[in-house]
Amino acid sequence: MGITDMQEAFYYRECAAAHENSPLGLHYAMFLPTINKQATPEQKKKWLPLAENYKMIGTYAQTELGHGTFIRGLETTATYDPKTKEFILDSPTLTSKKYWPGCLGKTSNHCVVMAQLYTQGKSHGPHMFMVQIRSMEDHSVLPGIEVGVIGNKFGYGTNDNGFLSFDKLRIPRENMLMRYSQVGRIPRENMLMRYSQVSRIPRENMLMRYSQVHEDGTYVKPQNAKLAYGSMVLIRSSIVSDAARGLAQACVISIRYSAVRRQTEAYPGGEEPQILDYQTQQYRLFPLLASAYSLQLAGKYVFNTYLEVNDQIEKGNLESMPELHALSAGLKAFSTYEASAGIEVCRICCGGHGYSQASGLPKIYVDVVPGCTYEGENTVMMLQTARYLMKCYSRAKQGQKLPGFVQYIGQNLNKKSCMSEEVALGCLVMAYEHRAARLVEAAAMRMQSLIQGGKKQHEAWNGSSVQLFWAAKAHCHLFCVKNFVDAIQAKSLSSKTVTVMKSVCQLYGVHGILENLGEFMQDGFFSGEQVGYLQRKMLALFENIRPNAVALVDAFDYPDMVLGSCLGRYDGQVYQALYDYAKSAPMNQTEIHSTYYKHLKPLINPETTSDAMQFAKL
Numbered sequence: 001m002g003i004t005d006m007q008e009a010f011y012y013r014e015c016a017a018a019h020e021n022s023p024l025g026l027h028y029a030m031f032l033p034t035i036n037k038q039a040t041p042e043q044k045k046k047w048l049p050l051a052e053n054y055k056m057i058g059t060y061a062q063t064e065l066g067h068g069t070f071i072r073g074l075e076t077t078a079t080y081d082p083k084t085k086e087f088i089l090d091s092p093t094l095t096s097k098k099y100w101p102g103c104l105g106k107t108s109n110h111c112v113v114m115a116q117l118y119t120q121g122k123s124h125g126p127h128m129f130m131v132q133i134r135s136m137e138d139h140s141v142l143p144g145i146e147v148g149v150i151g152n153k154f155g156y157g158t159n160d161n162g163f164l165s166f167d168k169l170r171i172p173r174e175n176m177l178m179r180y181s182q183v184g185r186i187p188r189e190n191m192l193m194r195y196s197q198v199s200r201i202p203r204e205n206m207l208m209r210y211s212q213v214h215e216d217g218t219y220v221k222p223q224n225a226k227l228a229y230g231s232m233v234l235i236r237s238s239i240v241s242d243a244a245r246g247l248a249q250a251c252v253i254s255i256r257y258s259a260v261r262r263q264t265e266a267y268p269g270g271e272e273p274q275i276l277d278y279q280t281q282q283y284r285l286f287p288l289l290a291s292a293y294s295l296q297l298a299g300k301y302v303f304n305t306y307l308e309v310n311d312q313i314e315k316g317n318l319e320s321m322p323e324l325h326a327l328s329a330g331l332k333a334f335s336t337y338e339a340s341a342g343i344e345v346c347r348i349c350c351g352g353h354g355y356s357q358a359s360g361l362p363k364i365y366v367d368v369v370p371g372c373t374y375e376g377e378n379t380v381m382m383l384q385t386a387r388y389l390m391k392c393y394s395r396a397k398q399g400q401k402l403p404g405f406v407q408y409i410g411q412n413l414n415k416k417s418c419m420s421e422e423v424a425l426g427c428l429v430m431a432y433e434h435r436a437a438r439l440v441e442a443a444a445m446r447m448q449s450l451i452q453g454g455k456k457q458h459e460a461w462n463g464s465s466v467q468l469f470w471a472a473k474a475h476c477h478l479f480c481v482k483n484f485v486d487a488i489q490a491k492s493l494s495s496k497t498v499t500v501m502k503s504v505c506q507l508y509g510v511h512g513i514l515e516n517l518g519e520f521m522q523d524g525f526f527s528g529e530q531v532g533y534l535q536r537k538m539l540a541l542f543e544n545i546r547p548n549a550v551a552l553v554d555a556f557d558y559p560d561m562v563l564g565s566c567l568g569r570y571d572g573q574v575y576q577a578l579y580d581y582a583k584s585a586p587m588n589q590t591e592i593h594s595t596y597y598k599h600l601k602p603l604i605n606p607e608t609t610s611d612a613m614q615f616a617k618l
């Protein structure tokens, strides 16, 4: 294709086969990026041409039967043998078998494997290794390897998620993935000096950057062990836009359909209105439309932040790693939760036709919803963000200045909302900042009281984790609202566009408060009167957005081919499309289905069962 931008390439492939989940998905999304980000220049020189030209087709094999979340608990081992200068990969237990990696069962002939590194009798934690699993000549499985598919899943039918295990498989030492120094272009001798305190080894064998194993098995630990988690941070930063895309497409389908569908006379003898004119339909769909816009903006922000921070990491500056981890983990969870729930509401809003594959909605749902699980189970990811917020809170209490998006933490909470009938965007942001700051403080206070009451750190953590989850969710929600407001206020949009988009942004903020009212009212921040302002504003915004609703979904500019929906067609010819879809169903290619003779005829006409038996023998 010649497209160099990863996300653009991903979207181009999505256009060609929307939500089909390509059997090469992991090759593009994780195998290639892992080589690019975690391999040395010599390894890249060796592997990239093969991988980019589909000689090597790979996946990212990390999760095991017994462990997915807890990477440090993975059981696959890679033990260094200094005599042969090889790693011995082994799956010592049933639960150590790799299980779930996409494109693993039948497609890939290589994979990058996360395994516990052992050298000189010591464990050094999870590291990545390049492993060939099938012949590049005839695709046969190589000795010492068991591989296959895991069977039917909730969705992802076109992806051969698989299992994989090793029986003391030997791979060359050069197959441990490690990138050369991240300190930029320092002279080679400095690079050697920087890492090799034990012995100088030829540069081509120097396994630099994050960590290395010398020929004698000496291990040099990385600058930060989590650098090996880099591919996951990349995908988490990409999933936000992916979730936004799924929700936006579901909004296009359901809102266009709601403009075509007419149902129930508005008054005796009256015309049946468009269902989009029902306030309840607007209440369910318009906030999702606003959320789709908000998540698209959030997705752009987090991916750009990933690119900036990753550029710094390449230069050896790891300072922003914690903030990127907290942002990408939290937004990945927040966006996939919001998109999955929203796509399901869009489906339900389309009535019976929403339940048909012809609507395109089930396919979008089963493609987006696993994003709540893969690349870091959402609750676990939110708790990772909460871990960062707790650190920020204690720094704020020590009077330290906080970076970027967490400056609201530790603010004075003895204030009331400025909300008026107008519902200014600034008052909305202030409300979300207050809610998040209050929940962060409440979680920190809970932790503190449990520890003061004698609980150990891990007991206090678990005993506060619900409040920690609430705090992280509120932090992500604040991010999305403020990022949306900043975009509206910063954009040099035409006055008409600003007016329309300001209503959409206001609705996102207002609806979020009304749907989480307890968290906003618990400390009296809002008065009952101010809640009334918000409720009236929400209903007014529905009326305000209604005339532009179809234009707002058209603006996403998804072609019919990508939507794959009879309900969301640009030309609105829904019923003809549904009928044509039904007529084309395989079961309609014969008037009487073959199962009639074997199963129905003996019931309906038992006297002619012999005919049925004859047919059954056909």
Ligand SMILES: CC/C=C\C/C=C\C/C=C\C/C=C\CCCCC(=O)SCCNC(=O)CCNC(=O)[C@H](O)C(C)(C)COP(=O)(O)OP(=O)(O)OC[C@H]1O[C@@H](n2cnc3c(N)ncnc32)[C@H](O)[C@@H]1OP(=O)(O)O
Binding pocket: 006, 007, 010, 025, 026, 028, 029, 060, 062, 063, 068, 069, 070, 071, 072, 102, 226, 229, 230, 232, 233, 234, 235, 238, 239, 242, 321, 322, 325, 373, 374, 375, 376, 377, 380, 384, 387, 388
């Ligand atoms: C560009 C691509 C283009 C398009 C793609 C678009 C969209 C994507 C669409 C589809 C997706 C395609 C394929 C996806 C298929 C799915 C693939 C997978 O699922 S791969 C497997 C994923 N598995 C996971 O994500 C496992 C989750 N678990 C973890 O990450 C870790 O175990 C943990 C939960 C973070 C815990 O780690 P650990 O126990 O080691 O660390 P601690 O909790 O003790 O914390 C210690 C310390 O480390 C910091 N930290 C943790 N992780 C990171 C990190 N990644 N980066 C930076 N720092 C990290 C943590 O904050 C702590 O810091 P401290 O508080 O001590 O300062």
Ligand SMILES: Cc1cc2nc3c(=O)[nH]c(=O)nc-3n(C[C@H](O)[C@H](O)[C@H](O)COP(=O)(O)OP(=O)(O)OC[C@H]3O[C@@H](n4cnc5c(N)ncnc54)[C@H](O)[C@@H]3O)c2cc1C
Binding pocket: 026, 059, 060, 061, 062, 063, 066, 067, 068, 069, 070, 099, 100, 101, 102, 156, 161, 370, 373, 374, 375, 376, 377, 378, 379, 380, 383
């Ligand atoms: C469609 C799909 C594709 C996938 N593709 C890949 C792939 O290509 N490569 C790969 O390596 N993996 C892949 N995976 C696996 C995926 O990464 C894991 O399923 C995911 O990391 C979750 O881990 P788990 O399944 O072990 O769940 P668990 O961690 O067992 O989660 C189960 C429950 O336990 C809770 N829990 C776990 N730990 C904690 C904690 N510390 N605190 C609080 N609660 C906790 C979770 O919140 C969750 O509710 C894929 C999974 C799916 C569904």
